[in-house]
Amino acid sequence: MIQLDRITLTFPDGGARLTAVDDVSLRVDRGSIVGITGPSGSGKSSLLAVASTLITPDQGSVFIGDVDATLLSAAEKAELRRDRLGIVFQQSNLLSSLTAREQLVVMGELGGARRGARARRAAGIRADALLDAVGLVDQSGKRPAQLSGGQRQRVNIARALMNDPTVLVIDEPTSALDQERGSSILELILKLTVEHDTATVLVTHDQRLLPLMDSVHTMVDGVLSTALDTVAG
Numbered sequence: 038m039i040q041l042d043r044i045t046l047t048f049p050d051g052g053a054r055l056t057a058v059d060d061v062s063l064r065v066d067r068g069s070i071v072g073i074t075g076p077s078g079s080g081k082s083s084l085l086a087v088a089s090t091l092i093t094p095d096q097g098s099v100f101i102g103d104v105d106a107t108l109l110s111a112a113e114k115a116e117l118r119r120d121r122l123g124i125v126f127q128q129s130n131l132l133s134s135l136t137a138r139e140q141l142v143v144m145g146e147l148g149g150a151r152r153g154a155r156a157r158r159a160a161g162i163r164a165d166a167l168l169d170a171v172g173l174v175d176q177s178g179k180r181p182a183q184l185s186g187g188q189r190q191r192v193n194i195a196r197a198l199m200n201d202p203t204v205l206v207i208d209e210p211t212s213a214l215d216q217e218r219g220s221s222i223l224e225l226i227l228k229l230t231v232e233h234d235t236a237t238v239l240v241t242h243d244q245r246l247l248p249l250m251d252s253v254h255t256m257v258d259g260v261l262s263t264a265l266d267t268v269a270g
């Protein structure tokens with residue numbers, strides 16, 4: 038579960054402050070997916086950065102399960118992200134020298150409490166299962182430059198699941214993709230949300246995807262409102 042309680046985030050703006058996120062509350066339970074949409078510059082990415090514990094808000098709390106991340110040190114937050122959060126952002130951050138499989142294995146080794154050959158084998162087994170789940174088992178030896186945009190997104194999503202997170206935070210998974218590929222990425226995220234029982238928060242401009250989510254919220258000028266309860270919800 039992830040719960041944002043009355044989050045406000047401001048940035049310096051000349052002599053004043055710009056309110057990017059204005060008193061936003063949101064709860065997402067495990068096994069469900071919540072969509073956030075809204076115009077460019079309305080604060081969606083800022084809200085995700087707070088939800089991911091990458092930015093500390095001016096006010097409010099971020100509960101990941103029963104832990105309030107805003108009370109943790111930087112090192113504790115890094116540990117929380119590694120163990121509990123799967124993060125997929127617009128810039129893919131895949132390492133150009135590693136194959137798809139290696140991107141996942143490295144993440145698994147960072148996350149494991151154990152080290153050594155056994156941990157590496159376990160990470161390899163999980164990486165293969167996840168690459169299979171995202172339909173990339175045949176591409177696992179390829180490097181990012183050898184993959185299509187959609188395939189890279191799938192590697193990102195699989196990598197985000199490596200350490201069995203309880204929360205998945207995803208920014209614009211389909212912006213670079215055509216309609217068919219965009220829908221299939223979202224269907225994949227829906228399937229993985231249920232199978233891996235994650236609380237998934239997904240930001241998208243893509244109106245076609247919204248009816249598939251459990252609920253959808255619209256962000257305008259930093260304020261979040263419930264747009265619609267969808268068919269799925």
Ligand SMILES: Nc1ncnc2c1ncn2[C@@H]1O[C@H](COP(=O)(O)OP(=O)(O)OP(=O)(O)O)[C@@H](O)[C@H]1O
Binds near residue numbers: 049056081082084
């Ligand atoms: N690091 C920063 N420093 C100063 N202002 C920022 C910073 N990051 C974002 N902003 C401002 O905060 C507001 C919200 O930006 P944000 O990126 O969250 O919007 P968004 O809804 O995600 O936009 P888009 O859909 O274009 O990605 C904007 O006015 C932006 O200029």
